[in-house]
Amino acid sequence: MAINLQGDKAEQSFRVRCAECLDGGEKMEECLKKKEMAPTTKPVKQNQPDEPTKENDSEESDDSEKKFQSQLQSESWKAKHEAGSELALAYELFIVTENVKWSDVAGLGGAKEALREAVILPIKSPHLFTGRRTPWGGVLLFGAPGTGKTYLARAVATEARGSTFSVSSSDLMSKWLGASRKLMMNLFRLAREHKPSIIFIDDIDLLCGSGDKAEFLAQMQDVRNANEGILVLGATSIPWTLDPAIRKRFAKRIYIPLPEECARSIMFKRMLGSARNTLTESDFATLGQKTEGYSGADISCIVRDAMMQPLRMVQSATHFKRVRGSVWNMPSQVVDDLWTPCSPEDPDCVEMTWMDIQDDKLQEPVVSMSHMLMCLSKAKPTVNEQDLEQFKKFMEDFGQEG
Template identity: 55%
Template sequence: MAAGTTLQKAIDLVTKATEEDRNKNYAEALRLYEHGVEYFLHTIKYEAQGEKAKDSIRAKCLQYLDRAEKLKEYLKKGKKKPIKEGGESSAKDDKDKKSDSDDEDGDDPEKKKLQSKLEDAIVIEKPKVQWSDVAGLDAAKEALKEAVILPIKFPQLFTGKRIPWKGILLFGPPGTGKSYLAKAVATEANRSTFFSVSSSDLMSKWLGESEKLVKNLFELARQHKPSIIFIDEIDSMCSARSDNENDSVRRIKTEFLVQMQGVGNDTDGILVLGATNIPWVLDSAIRRRFEKRIYIPLPEAHARLVMFKIHLGNTTHVLTEQDLKELAGKTEGYSGADISIVVRDALMEPVRKVQTATHFKRVSGPSPTNHEEIVNDLLVPCSPGDQGAVEMNWMDVPSDKLFEPPVTMRDMLKSLSRTKPTVNEDDLKKLRKFTEDFGQEG
């Protein structure tokens, strides 16, 4: 972080704190004052140039710290108006500080630094993927609704011994929609905080920092609960432990185990959602903590039919329902991602026709600039022998006069012949074996 950026961040925080103080939101003002002072101290220690600048920042720090102490004492005593003078019992304050997690966060710069790193993992903007956008996978969707949506909507159902699932593992071949399901969860669980983390978020070159990041991730999730922690490609961090593995990697796995289901760790309101293509490499203790292990298989014919319709969207085409059923039948063994590539390649065929055409002819159709208006002078690529064919290339066609050639069955079959499935039979056998031993069908 650049020096100017750190100082500016501190100024922004204390400005906001002053505003909250003025609006009598004293708890929020206290948090912002402490956070701002931390940034000021970082600037003094590492980035400020010259003693004059440092002295100026120190004076500001003292001013904001003094106000923060008054607010802290006021909040503890619960008075109706903020006190004017600072309290005397510093020993009592120190004791309260240890017991109060918010104060602890404010006074532990290392912890705040780690948590600020992880705040980027919070998905603020929802992906806008609905359950209806996910073709098939009914069992997986039901399990996720049971674990995420129902406990939020009907908390009274989950009392006593009936508790929602704490860990769900989605496993299956690449491209079958595991991450897409997670996007649907992020969209549908609109009252939950969604954390999307990968190994790069939790791995650090500094000794001991990686496991602290794991711990702080779960602490952050507890602060923002109900929370969902989605870990894509979880096998990269939680593979089976062995005698000759790196000590830091072993400590990360141990911290995961402790945080997911360890003594003294509260996991209420937290769901850990994992996704992997190779579940057999996961450590057995990690596998046990994922109470539901759901196999996300290659799509069946009816799901492939829906996928073709979803990926075609509102693009102009002349495919009938029978054509789409035929395509669904011809794509046995293709994953959802493979079908997406087939359709995308076919959608480029009209563009290629325009690019390679030597002749165009005039047709009637909706205007490209106003679809409600029908015009008679649009140009479409054609064969040289077609009636009304004019020799010209795409450079000679005005941009508002091109008629979009529709996608045809021939385009789809041509694309299908070029695109091969990416999942091999050996991996499928291993996944089926894992499902028989440990999982359930999705």
């Protein structure tokens, strides 16, 4: 669970609240420890002169003492749990600053435009939404897994420059009766205190399928009626499991499709990052053509596997040669005593293994197009045609294409 608070005043007030919560929890734990460590004294029963001593007196006192200790622990746990559910968000939330821009999201032009209208514009220019022109209270992002729904929400948090509460459905669910309801109430209360704010809930379908759906519906209805500068942004990979009441709260439903060919080429290039490679622009275009039906997560797995190929070459190599290159932690410094794997037929080769080389003198080979194609031949997409048909049908019935 994460929070992005904009403004020094909001951040300071939240930090003070978290500190108070933590202090209260620590004091409660110390009190419980003292009670556990305190020596227990058994009551001594004085026998009357005419009353005979009973052999089961000690057993009765032991039973009563165990019963009292059990009741005390139960009451202490109950108080601690009630306080914990009241302050659980303070323990689990932490302040982060998202730094994902619209330009970092490849493709999805329609989804970006819809989110600018539904999220960015009401927060940046609230004076434009007066009278019967009101902003959306809930926006749902739905699509196949790995298409960038969460990444797109991070970009929204950066561009909106408001207070952003990012949670997963599991953060708001508890097996204890009433705890989930309190967590949800505290989340929306914090959002109201730091408005304008965005609440992003990932895997919203899990939350809506739990027994606390009524509280979520009530909070969403309050947000919709009050029009108080709070937007709930939900994401799901199985939108057809949402009932009509949930769809009503998320009036704006945007479909996040699989990346197009151009977007896939850009993803390959960006995911390689600063890794040494020999790929050209035509190579990236070829990879984009060959990955039809692959999601962004699938492409990420292919690139990660391809970047491991040079390391596998290092592990299996039996011959190395000296090369000239930059020091790994000082790119501006060039040395001549680095070692890289080579063929046994190379005239400069030396028979050794990577274990015989000094740690900072080992240079891995560059990532090549052959590495990419080899990893692509072994990788399969996680989404099939039947899954895409379900998303398209839901989009045609209830959604909007992104």
